Amino acid sequence: AQSVTQPDIHITVSEGASLELRCNYSYGATPYLFWYVQSPGQGLQLLLKYFSGDTLVQGIKGFEAEFKRSQSSFNLRKPSVHWSDAAEYFCAVAPKAAGNKLTFGGGTRVLVKP
Amino acid sequence: NAGVTQTPKFRILKIGQSMTLQCAQDMNHNYMYWYRQDPGMGLKLIYYSVGAGITDKGEVPNGYNVSRSTTEDFPLRLELAAPSQTSVYFCASSPQLNTIYFGEGSWLTVV
Numbered sequence: 001a002q003s004v005t006q007p008d009i010h011i012t013v014s015e016g017a018s019l020e021l022r023c024n025y026s027y028g029a030t031p032y033l034f035w036y037v038q039s040p041g042q043g044l045q046l047l048l049k050y051f052s053g054d055t056l057v058q059g060i061k062g063f064e065a066e067f068k069r070s071q072s073s074f075n076l077r078k079p080s081v082h083w084s085d086a087a088e089y090f091c092a093v094a095p096k097a098a099g100n101k102l103t104f105g106g107g108t109r110v111l112v113k114p
Numbered sequence: 115n116a117g118v119t120q121t122p123k124f125r126i127l128k129i130g131q132s133m134t135l136q137c138a139q140d141m142n143h144n145y146m147y148w149y150r151q152d153p154g155m156g157l158k159l160i161y162y163s164v165g166a167g168i169t170d171k172g173e174v175p176n177g178y179n180v181s182r183s184t185t186e187d188f189p190l191r192l193e194l195a196a197p198s199q200t201s202v203y204f205c206a207s208s209p210q211l212n213t214i215y216f217g218e219g220s221w222l223t224v225v
Contacts, residue, residue: 009154036216041219043118044204046214090157101159101172102159104158106156107155107156
């Protein structure tokens with residue numbers, strides 16, 4: 001069965017420190033890959049997406065993600081977090097044959113310490 | 115830029131009542147979706163539509179119905195509300211390719 005796993009439910013990071021959020025997927029073939037952010041009381045906003053090509057993807061708000069086929073992973077990173085990065089982050093995948101049907105991971109809540 | 119608009123934002127229902135969550139998009143997107151998000155969980159797809167007059171079930175369709183009479187509107191109907199339907203509901207839309215735009219959510223409590 002297709003699945004998306006975000007192993008970390010909560011992560012606490014100090015402001016200015018680096019951040020890495022993990023995402024692993026289980027699919028028959030490489031799917032489309034996405035990261036979304038959800039601020040409290042808000043809808044989801046797309047940070048970045050990977051369809052094909054360069055495995056390092058740049059997104060908005062200074063985020064990047066790296067696709068590693070051998071590890072079935074699509075981890076999200078930011079070199080230096082800001083207090084405004086406190087939010088919940090969702091990894092999502094969609095099969096290329098049905099690219100509009102997203103499957104979401106359970107999310108990782110990021111807390112930023114001053 | 116309105117994007118995807120959902121109403122109401124908050125609603126409390128009694129068990130057995132019915133209601134409709136409204137969703138409208140002004141981006142002329144063919145695809146529209148309804149997701150629900152339970153506490154500590156990711157989003158699960160309830161129903162989706164690939165165009166006016168066409169709808170299909172997602173992962174968790176039981177207890178819900180949808181219609182798509184126009185490109186712009188995709189209402190979600192709850193018949194006989196149950197406590198298990200307490201959730202946050204997100205409507206979304208996308209063009210042909212794979213970038214999905216979400217509304218701000220509708221918080222529903224069934225008591």
